[in-house]
Amino acid sequence: MQRNRFYRTARNFLIGLGLAITASSASADGFVQLEKAAKGQTVYFNAWGGDAKINSYIKWAGDTLSDRHDIKLVHVKLTDTASAVSRILAEKVAGRLDGGAIDLLWVNGENFAAMKRAGLLQERPWVTSLPNWQYTDSNALPGILSDFAEPTEGKESPWGRAQLVFSHDSARLQTPPKSARELADYIAANPGRFTFPQPPDFIGMSFLKQILIELSDAHPALYQPVGDASFDAVTAPLWNWLDAARPNLWLAGNAYPANYPVLRQLLGDGEIDIAIAFNPADASAAIARGELPESVRTYIHDSGTLANVHFLAIPFNASAPAAAKLVANFMLSPEAQVKKADTAVWGDPTVLSMDKLSDAQRMAFHKLPRGIATLSDADLGRTLAEPHPSWVPRLEAAWIKRYASGN
Amino acid sequence: MIKSSRRPISSSTSLTALTGLTALLFGLPVLLGLIGIILPAAGYFPALGKTGFSADAAQQFLATPGLIWASWLSLKTGLLATGLSLIGGFIILAGFTGSKMMVRLRRLLGPLIAIPHSTIAVGMVFLLAPSGWLMRLISPSLTGLSQPPLWGLVPDPAGLALVLGLITKELPFLLLLGLSASATLPLQRLLAIGAGLGYGRFASWAFLILPLIYRQIRLPVIAVLVFSLSVVDMALLLAPSLPPPLAILVLNGFHDADLAARLPASFGAVWQIGLVLIAVFIWYLLEQMIGKIVQFCRWRGWRGLAADHLLPILSIIAILPLLIGVMGLIAALIWSFATGWFFPAAFPASISLMHWQDAASYMPLVLNSGILAITAALLAVGVVFLWLYHGQGLLQQNRLLQAAIYLPLLVPQISFLFGLQIGLSWAGIDGSWPALIYIHMIFILPYMWLVLAPAFGQMDWRHDRVASSLGVAPFRRFYRVHLPLMAMPIGAALFIGFAVSIALYLPTVFVGGGRIGTITVEAVSLAANGSRGPAGVAAMLQILIPLICYGVIWLLLKNRFRRFANMQGGGLT
Numbered sequence: 001m002q003r004n005r006f007y008r009t010a011r012n013f014l015i016g017l018g019l020a021i022t023a024s025s026a027s028a029d030g031f032v033q034l035e036k037a038a039k040g041q042t043v044y045f046n047a048w049g050g051d052a053k054i055n056s057y058i059k060w061a062g063d064t065l066s067d068r069h070d071i072k073l074v075h076v077k078l079t080d081t082a083s084a085v086s087r088i089l090a091e092k093v094a095g096r097l098d099g100g101a102i103d104l105l106w107v108n109g110e111n112f113a114a115m116k117r118a119g120l121l122q123e124r125p126w127v128t129s130l131p132n133w134q135y136t137d138s139n140a141l142p143g144i145l146s147d148f149a150e151p152t153e154g155k156e157s158p159w160g161r162a163q164l165v166f167s168h169d170s171a172r173l174q175t176p177p178k179s180a181r182e183l184a185d186y187i188a189a190n191p192g193r194f195t196f197p198q199p200p201d202f203i204g205m206s207f208l209k210q211i212l213i214e215l216s217d218a219h220p221a222l223y224q225p226v227g228d229a230s231f232d233a234v235t236a237p238l239w240n241w242l243d244a245a246r247p248n249l250w251l252a253g254n255a256y257p258a259n260y261p262v263l264r265q266l267l268g269d270g271e272i273d274i275a276i277a278f279n280p281a282d283a284s285a286a287i288a289r290g291e292l293p294e295s296v297r298t299y300i301h302d303s304g305t306l307a308n309v310h311f312l313a314i315p316f317n318a319s320a321p322a323a324a325k326l327v328a329n330f331m332l333s334p335e336a337q338v339k340k341a342d343t344a345v346w347g348d349p350t351v352l353s354m355d356k357l358s359d360a361q362r363m364a365f366h367k368l369p370r371g372i373a374t375l376s377d378a379d380l381g382r383t384l385a386e387p388h389p390s391w392v393p394r395l396e397a398a399w400i401k402r403y404a405s406g407n
Numbered sequence: 408m409i410k411s412s413r414r415p416i417s418s419s420t421s422l423t424a425l426t427g428l429t430a431l432l433f434g435l436p437v438l439l440g441l442i443g444i445i446l447p448a449a450g451y452f453p454a455l456g457k458t459g460f461s462a463d464a465a466q467q468f469l470a471t472p473g474l475i476w477a478s479w480l481s482l483k484t485g486l487l488a489t490g491l492s493l494i495g496g497f498i499i500l501a502g503f504t505g506s507k508m509m510v511r512l513r514r515l516l517g518p519l520i521a522i523p524h525s526t527i528a529v530g531m532v533f534l535l536a537p538s539g540w541l542m543r544l545i546s547p548s549l550t551g552l553s554q555p556p557l558w559g560l561v562p563d564p565a566g567l568a569l570v571l572g573l574i575t576k577e578l579p580f581l582l583l584l585g586l587s588a589s590a591t592l593p594l595q596r597l598l599a600i601g602a603g604l605g606y607g608r609f610a611s612w613a614f615l616i617l618p619l620i621y622r623q624i625r626l627p628v629i630a631v632l633v634f635s636l637s638v639v640d641m642a643l644l645l646a647p648s649l650p651p652p653l654a655i656l657v658l659n660g661f662h663d664a665d666l667a668a669r670l671p672a673s674f675g676a677v678w679q680i681g682l683v684l685i686a687v688f689i690w691y692l693l694e695q696m697i698g699k700i701v702q703f704c705r706w707r708g709w710r711g712l713a714a715d716h717l718l719p720i721l722s723i724i725a726i727l728p729l730l731i732g733v734m735g736l737i738a739a740l741i742w743s744f745a746t747g748w749f750f751p752a753a754f755p756a757s758i759s760l761m762h763w764q765d766a767a768s769y770m771p772l773v774l775n776s777g778i779l780a781i782t783a784a785l786l787a788v789g790v791v792f793l794w795l796y797h798g799q800g801l802l803q804q805n806r807l808l809q810a811a812i813y814l815p816l817l818v819p820q821i822s823f824l825f826g827l828q829i830g831l832s833w834a835g836i837d838g839s840w841p842a843l844i845y846i847h848m849i850f851i852l853p854y855m856w857l858v859l860a861p862a863f864g865q866m867d868w869r870h871d872r873v874a875s876s877l878g879v880a881p882f883r884r885f886y887r888v889h890l891p892l893m894a895m896p897i898g899a900a901l902f903i904g905f906a907v908s909i910a911l912y913l914p915t916v917f918v919g920g921g922r923i924g925t926i927t928v929e930a931v932s933l934a935a936n937g938s939r940g941p942a943g944v945a946a947m948l949q950i951l952i953p954l955i956c957y958g959v960i961w962l963l964l965k966n967r968f969r970r971f972a973n974m975q976g977g978g979l980t
Contacts, residue, residue, distance in 0.1 A: 044921070044922060046921065049932055049936075050932065050933075050935070050936030050937075050938075051936065051938070052765070052933070052938045052940075052941045056765065056768070059768055074922075076921035076922065076924070077924070077929065077932050078921075079932055079935060079936075080662055081664075082662055082663060082664035083661075083662035084921075085664040086661070086662060086663060086664055086665075086666060086669075087920070087921075089664075089666045090454075090666065090828075090829070090832065091832065093454030093455070093666065094454070094829070094832050094833055096832070096835070099835075101837070101838050101920050101921065101922055102921075110664070111664055114664045114665070118666075172554070191557070192557040198648055198649075251557075251558075251559075251562070254564050254647070254649060255562045255564070255647055255648055255649060256648065256649070257937070258643075258648070258935060258936075258937075259935075259936060259937070261936045261937040261938060262935075262936065262937035263937075264937065265937040265939065266538075268749060269536070269538035269555060269749070269750050270538060270554045270555055270749065270750040270751075271536075271537055271538050271554075271555045271750075289746070289761070289940075290745075290746030290747040290748075290756075290757070290759075290761075291940075293747075293749055393665075400472055401472050403649065404472055404473055404648075404649050404650055405472035405473035405476070405649075405650060
C-alpha cells in the first residue's frame with residue numbers, strides 16, 4: 001500500500017511536470033504539440049452502442065485516426081450513458097485523479113449537467129482552441145454553446161444535431177396525427193398500435209417532454225429550474241394524456257420497448273403504426289438496410305419538435321486527454337461531418353456552418369442524397385427548445401412511480 | 408478400500424499450505440464484494456461523506472415502486488425454472504437412458520450448453536413475439552392476419568417466457584451433470600433389481616436411481632436456482648419490464664448517474680441475497696416433501712407400471728424446450744443473412760452478406776473471449792489438480808474451504824460484483840486482464856471441481872502402483888498414467904469451463920470495466936437494441952469458440968485417448 005502511494009505520487013509529479021512543459025509551449029503552436037503528445041495513445045471512447053450504423057461510423061473514424069495520427073480509438077459500447085457518468089464519479093470518489101477508464105464520452109443534456117455539477121469534466125476549457133472550431137458559428141446555432149440551456153463553457157465539443165421525428169408506414173397509415181391531441185385520438189381509435197421507449201430511456205423521456213411542451217403551450221416554467229409547485233401544476237395535462245392513452249397502447253401498456261431501435265423494429269414488424277427517432281435520417285437509413293419497408297415516411301408535429309445538439313466531453317481524469325482532444329477535433333472536421341451526415345452512413349445533421357466552409361466543402365454537403373423518407377430542411381424548420389435539464393429526473397421519477405410499479 | 412491405497416505423488420507441507428491459500432483466494436473476492444455491498448447498504452459510504460450508519464438506504468430502497476412485484480417475479484421465475492429443468496432432466500434420463508435417442512440427445516447437449524444465455528433469448532424473442540417466426544409461418548394462411556395480433560408469448564407480464572428461456576439453458580446443463588453422475592452408478596444392476604421386484608421402469612428410476620443422482624448434483628441444482636433468481640442478460644430480453652425482476656431493478660440503481668443511488672441499490676443487493684435464502688429454504692421444504700412422498704410410495708409398494716405408458720409422452724414434452732432453443736438459433740442464423748423480412752412473410756425477401764461484412768470488426772472481441780476462456784479454463788484445471796493431489800483431505804475436512812470454492816455460484820452475482828468493482832478500482836487493477844481472468848476462473852472452478860473430483864476419486868490407482876513398481880518417477884506417472892486415465896473427465900471439465908467463461912456477462916461487464924469487451928457483452932448489447940441482423944451475426948460468432956473447443960476436445964479424446972475411455976466413466980461423449 002505504502003509503495004503504491006509512493007508510486008502514485010511520483011507518477012503524478014512526473015505527469016504534472018510534463019503538463020507544465022506542454023502548457024508553456026501550448027500558446028506557441030499548441031496543436032502540433034498536442035499531436036505529438038497524442039501519438040501512440042489509446043482513446044477509450046464511451047458512446048452509446050445500440051445502433052449498428054453509428055457503430056460502423058465510429059469504426060471508420062477509428063481507422064482514419066489510426067492511419068493519420070497513430071491513435072487507437074476503442075469504442076466502449078454503452079447501453080446507458082448514465083452508467084459511464086456513474087463510473088467516472090466512482091473513480092473520483094476512489095481518488096483516482098488520473099489514469100481513468102474513460103477518455104472521451106458522447107454526452108448531452110442531463111448527463112452533461114450532472115458531470116458539470118460534480119466536477120467530472122476537464123478543468124480548463126479546450127473546445128474553442130480546436131482548429132476545426134473555426135467552421136462553426138454559434139450565432140447561427142446557439143445550441144453548440146448551451147446544452148439543454150446549460151452553458152457548455154468550452155468543456156464539450158459539438159458533434160451533431162438531432163431533432164425528434166416521427167415515422168409511419170404510409171402503406172398502412174396515410175395521414176398521421178400531427179399533434180399531441182390528434183395522437184391521443186389516434187391511439188383511442190387504434191388500440192395496440194402505438195407505444196414509446198420506456199423511460200428513463202432518452203427517446204422515451206424526449207417523447208414525454210414533447211407531449212408536455214405541446215399540451216402546456218411551452219409553459220415558461222419548463223425553461224426554469226424545476227420547483228415542486230410548478231412541477232405538479234405544469235405536468236398535470238401530461239399525466240391525464242398518458243392515463244387516457246395507456247390502456248390503448250401496445251400490449252395494453254403492460255410493456256414498453258427498451259429503446260428506439262427496438263421501437264423501429266416494431267414498426268418494421270408491423271406491430272405498431274408510428275415510431276419515434278431523434279434523427280431525421282434514421283428512417284431512410286433503416287430502409288436502405290432493409291429494416292423498414294420502402295413505404296415508411298417521416299413527419300413532425302405542427303407545433304414543431306424537440307431539437308438539440310449532442311457533444312463529446314473529456315473526463316477530468318482521462319488517461320489520454322491529448323489524444324481525446326485530437327479525436328474531438330477530427331470529429332468536428334468537415335470531412336468527418338460530411339461522412340456522418342450521409343444517410344447511407346449515419347445521417348446525423350452537421351453542427352458546422354455552411355457559410356464558414358470553402359466552396360468545395362459546402363458542395364460535399366449539398367451533394368449528399370437526401371434519403372427517401374427524410375424531410376427537407378424547410379419541413380424540419382419548426383423546432384422546440386429543450387426544457388431545463390432539472391425537469392428530466394423529476395419527470396422520470398414521476399413516470400416510474402405512476403406506471404412502473406406493476407398492477 | 409481404494410481410498411486406503413491412494414498415495415499422493417509427493418507430499419510437502421508448503422504445497423498443502425498453498426492449497427489452502429488458493430482455496431481462500433477463491434472465496435475472498437466474494438467476501439470482499441459482500442463487504443463492499445453491506446457497508447453502503449447500512450448507510451456507510453465515506454466517499455459521499457456518509458461516515459455513520461443509518462437506515463436511509465434501506466428506507467429509500469423499500470420505497471422503490473413495484474418492489475414487491477419485482478421480488479415476487481424473481482422468486483417465481485427462479486423456482487419454476489429450476490424445478491421444471493430438474494424434472495425435465497430427470498424424465499429424459501428415465502425415459503431415454505440406454506436408447507438410441509439418448510445417444511442423439513447427448514450429441515446435442517454439448518452445443519446447447521455452449522450457447523450463451525443471451526443467444527437463446529435473442530432466438531426466443533424472434534420466435535415467440537406477436538410478429539415472431541411462429542406467427543409468420545402460419546400467417547396469413549392459417550390465421551388470416553396481415554398484421555400481427557395484439558398479443559404474443561413474448562414479452563408476457565407473468566415472466567413465463569423467462570422461465571422457458573432459462574429451462575432451455577439449464578435443462579441441458581443438469582442433464583449433462585445427471586449423465587455424468589449416473590455413469591458412476593451401477594445402472595444395469597439397479598434397474599435389474601427394480602425389475603426383479605416388479606417395479607416399472609419409471610418407479611425403478613424414481614425410487615432407486617434418481618435419489619442417488621440428485622444427491623450428487625444437489626449443489627449445482629442450488630447454483631442453478633441462485634442463478635435463475637438473479638439472472639440479468641436473459642431477463643433484459645425476456646422478462647417483463649414494469650416492474651423488471653429484482654436483479655435488473657438493482658442493476659439500474661448501480662448504473663444511475665447519481666452516485667447516491669448506489670446506497671439504496673446496495674441495500675437491494677442485500678435484499679436479493681435475502682430472496683435467495685427464502686428460495687433455498689422453499690427448495691429445502693420441497694425436497695423434504697418430495698422425499699416423504701417417495702418414501703410413502705415405496706412403503707405402499709407402488710409399482711408404477713401404469714406410469715411407464717406416460718413416460719414416452721413426458722420425455723417428448725421434456726425435449727420441447729431444447730427444440731425451441733435450436734429453432735431460435737436457426738432463426739438467428741437466418742436473420743444474420745436477411746434483409747427486408749417483414750410480417751407476414753415466412754422467410755426474408757432477400758439474402759445478403761451485409762451484416763456479415765461487419766464480422767471482421769467483431770473478431771477482436773471473439774479473440775478476447777477465446778483468450779479469456781482458454782486461459783481461465785486451463786489455469787482452473789491446474790488449480791483443481793493442485794487441490795486434488797495436495798489438499799483433498801484438507802478440503803474434505805474443512806467445510807469452510809469447501810464453501811469458499813462454491814461461494815461464487817451460491818451468492819447472486821449482482822450482490823457482490825459491485826463491491827468487488829470498488830475493491831479492484833481501489834487497488835487500481837479493474838479493467839485489467841489478470842483481474843478479469845482471475846474472476847472468470849473463480850466462476851469456472853466450482854464446475855470443474857464438480858466434474859473432476861468424483862472422477863479422481865474413482866481413478867483406478869492400481870495402474871499407478873504398477874507404474875510405480877516399474878520405477879516410473881512421480882511426475883512422469885502423472886503425465887503418462889493419470890492424465891490419460893482422467894482424459895475424458897478433463898475434456899468434459901475444460902469444455903464446461905470454456906462454455907461458462909464465454910457466457911459470463913455481468914462479471915465481464917463489472918470487472919472488465921468496458922475496457923475489455925467480449926463477444927457476449929457485444930451480443931447482449933446488440934440484441935437489447937433490437938438490431939436483429941447484427942445480433943444474429945454476433946450470436947453465431949458467440950457459439951463459434953465453444954463449438955471449436957468442443958470439436959477439438961472431442962477429436963483429441965477420440966483419437967488420442969479412446970483406448971483409455973473404458974477405464975473411466977463420466978466423459979464428454
